[in-house]
Amino acid sequence: MAQANMEIDGQAPPARFDKGKSPTIAGGEFAKSAPWVEKYRPQSLADVAAHRDIVDTIDRLTNENKLPHLLLYGPPGTGKTSTILALARKLYGAQYHNMILELNASDDRGIEVVRQQIQDFAGARSLSFGAKSFVKLVLLDEADAMTKDAQFALRRVIEKHTKSTRFALICNHVNKIIPALQSRCTRFRFAPLDADHIRERLNYVIKTEGVDVDKGGLAALVRLSNGDMRKALNILQSTQMASHHVTEEAVYLCTGNPMPKDIEQITYWLLNEPFTASFRYISDIKTRKGLALVDIIREVTMFAFKICMPSDVRIKLVNDLADIEYRLSFGCNDKLQLGALISTFTSARLAIVAATK
DSSP states (O other), rough: OOOOOOTTTOOOOOOOOOTSSSBOOOOHHHHSSHHHHHHHHHHGGGGSSSHHHHHHHHHHHHHOOOOOOEEEEEEETTTTHHHHHHHHHHHHHGGGGHHHEOOOSSSHHHHHHHHIHHHHHOOOHEEEEEEEOOOEEEETTTTGGHHHHHHHHHHHHHHTTTTEEEEEEEEEEEEOOOOHHHTEEEEEEEOOOOHHHHHHHHHHHHHHHEEEEEEHHHHHHHHHHHHHHHHHHHHHHHHHOOOOOOOOHHHHHHHHHHOOHHHHHHHHHHHOHHHHHHHHHHHHHHHHTTOOOOHHHHHHHHHHTTTTHHHHHHHHHHHHHHHHHHHTTOOOOHHHHHHHHHHHHHHHHHHHHHHHH
């Protein structure tokens, strides 16, 4: 019988794209073009950048053979999936693919999948062949996308197969998981990563890849990531492809976000220039630099907290800016909302002048 993985016409077998594992190809050619979010995904629990208290707790429970059902929740890019996959590698080693069932949001995960695929996997006898643990693992990534019926059906499956199977649920919004499932799992919240952890990991990638990044560029990467490690690596790789020298300006230009000096200039116009002049200046800088009005409003809102003004004026200003952003999310006209933005700051300016008298 011919082998399934035999080479055809002398060509090497195709690359494997297994989630959580570095993609491989004969000769290591894929390493040059691999997305850095996969290339530098932690391969062991010791490599996870942050949340050491959570990782150490899970590691200790694993070593004591007391691993419970897990519910990991938090914003994207904070290490939830990487932690579970690293745990699975530690548990099963080479038998990783035989002992884990991974279902993502892209898979059909209605009630039929719970009754058939998950039920069959959990009920099948373990074929670990000397793996460290005979307990199988079901990984449900993006579990908040499961239907309510599927979640209700999953309750009984978890109870029935607890002796042979552990369930790991991963989600961004824990309130979308029914309370009955939450009570059956040990919950861990993965908060957005600290700037120090992101900076440390970025420095490692920069050193490994030999990227030319200055201090301003690194600070911009950390700031724009908002605690999302995946986003930071994507921005770094995109900027490195577009510019050999990664500077603050290159990072903001690549992502399309307004630079801090542009936001400072726009805020100055809003607080000091007449309505017509402000409208003309802001429209011009939007066109020249390709800025989105919603990005300008978000940055101006954060900058408004740095401006000295009476509390009641600041409250009304932020509330009005929130209304403008809300209207933009429904596709309202940009020019009309830009006029509303200038009007809001004009009212705030008059209120500040009145308060000083």
